[in-house]
Amino acid sequence: MTTRTAWAxxxxxxxxxxxxxxxxxxxxxxxxxxxxxxxxxxxxxxVFSGAFHFAFGAMxxxxxxxxxxxxxxxxxxxAFPLAIAGALLSAATGNYMVLVLGQVLIGVGCAPAxxxxxxxxxxxxxxxxxxxxxxxxxxxxxxxxxxxxxPLAWLVQERSWRAGFVVLAAASALAWLVIWRWVRxxxxxxxxxxxxxxxxxxxxxxxxxxxxxxxxMVLGAVTYAAFISLRGLWLGPLLIDRHGFSLVQSGNVxxxxxxxxxxxxxxxxxxxxxxxxxxxxxxxxxxxxxxxFAAIAVFTEAWVDVAGMVLIGLLAGFIVWQYADVRTAYxxxxxGRAMAVFTMAMFLGVALMQWVTGVAASxxxxxxxxxxxxxxxTIAALLVAATLAFAWLPGPGARPVRQGA
Numbered sequence: 001m002t003t004r005t006a007w008a009x010x011x012x013x014x015x016x017x018x019x020x021x022x023x024x025x026x027x028x029x030x031x032x033x034x035x036x037x038x039x040x041x042x043x044x045x046x047v048f049s050g051a052f053h054f055a056f057g058a059m060x061x062x063x064x065x066x067x068x069x070x071x072x073x074x075x076x077x078x079a080f081p082l083a084i085a086g087a088l089l090s091a092a093t094g095n096y097m098v099l100v101l102g103q104v105l106i107g108v109g110c111a112p113a114x115x116x117x118x119x120x121x122x123x124x125x126x127x128x129x130x131x132x133x134x135x136x137x138x139x140x141x142x143x144x145x146x147x148x149x150x151p152l153a154w155l156v157q158e159r160s161w162r163a164g165f166v167v168l169a170a171a172s173a174l175a176w177l178v179i180w181r182w183v184r185x186x187x188x189x190x191x192x193x194x195x196x197x198x199x200x201x202x203x204x205x206x207x208x209x210x211x212x213x214x215x216x217m218v219l220g221a222v223t224y225a226a227f228i229s230l231r232g233l234w235l236g237p238l239l240i241d242r243h244g245f246s247l248v249q250s251g252n253v254x255x256x257x258x259x260x261x262x263x264x265x266x267x268x269x270x271x272x273x274x275x276x277x278x279x280x281x282x283x284x285x286x287x288x289x290x291x292x293f294a295a296i297a298v299f300t301e302a303w304v305d306v307a308g309m310v311l312i313g314l315l316a317g318f319i320v321w322q323y324a325d326v327r328t329a330y331x332x333x334x335x336g337r338a339m340a341v342f343t344m345a346m347f348l349g350v351a352l353m354q355w356v357t358g359v360a361a362s363x364x365x366x367x368x369x370x371x372x373x374x375x376x377x378t379i380a381a382l383l384v385a386a387t388l389a390f391a392w393l394p395g396p397g398a399r400p401v402r403q404g405a
Contacts, residue, residue: 046358055107064340083109135269153251221349264317
């Protein structure tokens with residue numbers, strides 16, 4: 001496969017990843033209308049938004065096995081239609097529980113969207129370029145968040161949240177066609193045995209048993225979750241309730257944050273350094289990240305909130321270093337599974353954080369604390385705790401993962 005062909009296929013796979021980014025951030029612009037139409041509490045809104053991420057994260061192991069057994073192309077083409085169906089179901093329903101079911105279907109359909117990109121990069125690009133190429137893919141895929149900024153905010157304000165889901169379903173169908181047309185993979189070498197599902201599951205168990213896996217997964221469960229919980233759920237309601245922004249004005253801020261977040265991954269990918277330096281940088285960035293969330297919690301000036309959100313969008317790019325850390329922490333033959341386990345931790349973390357922050361908002365209000373202050377303080381505390389765990393728990397060692405277990 002030539003480099004040009006590999007890039008064309010990566011860009012095609014990025015279309016599904018971009019739609020996944022759009023789906024996971026719709027809450028920021030739909031939250032107000034959903035709360036009004038379904039009489040949702042902050043906790044129920046957190047469940048709605050978290051349902052996507054829970055389904056997405058829970059399916060990562062199975063998608064990793066699907067990729068190993070059936071390939072990148074077949075896995076994403078089989079799964080992604082569920083996202084289209086979930087979006088159309090959401091647009092048509094008048095029942096909150098069916099709306100949550102729609103989010104679950106979307107999450108399952110989008111589950112392989114980023115994983116197929118990382119596995120494809122690991123298989124078809126040099127190891128030294130993994131961080132830089134992955135960073136670029138994260139930036140390109142982040143274009144999907146632009147849809148849920150000003151454009152979708154305008155559509156939702158002028159039409160309804162239902163129209164937003166219909167547009168996202170149509171765009172997802174187009175992404176499926178692009179992947180079907182452009183992505184091809186080399187066939188399995190003749191005579192190479194096909195691994196059983198049971199053997200694949202045992203390999204996942206071996207990964208989880210390694211002592212350095214826990215620290216990697218604990219931090220992975222909160223860094224991306226912190227950004228998505230802000231950008232995908234609380235950004236719009238915070239700006240509307242705390243500062244009186246209109247839906248379109250809050251959409252403009254979401255658009256700016258999304259644009260800035262496109263710059264971060266390629267930038268941090270180019271700044272990547274292997275070895276202990278990378279892990280020290282991850283710790284430093286995580287603590288600075290937590291400080292920005294704490295600042296928005298404590299200071300309630302509009303300019304502080306907006307500036308903090310923009311800086312968070314930029315700094316979130318350091319997450320590409322965490323993927324590079326995973327890439328070097330496990331044998332090359334297990335790259336796909338290691339990425340699946342890490343991605344599972346990330347998105348189960350998003351689901352958990354969105355549920356926890358919904359609870360924090362409700363508890364805060366009950367005790368006379370502003371909902372958004374409780375939400376952001378909770379995120380900051382989780383980031384600090386996870387960073388300390390990452391620093392204290394064992395790092396990658398010499399203990400190998402047994403092959404053919």
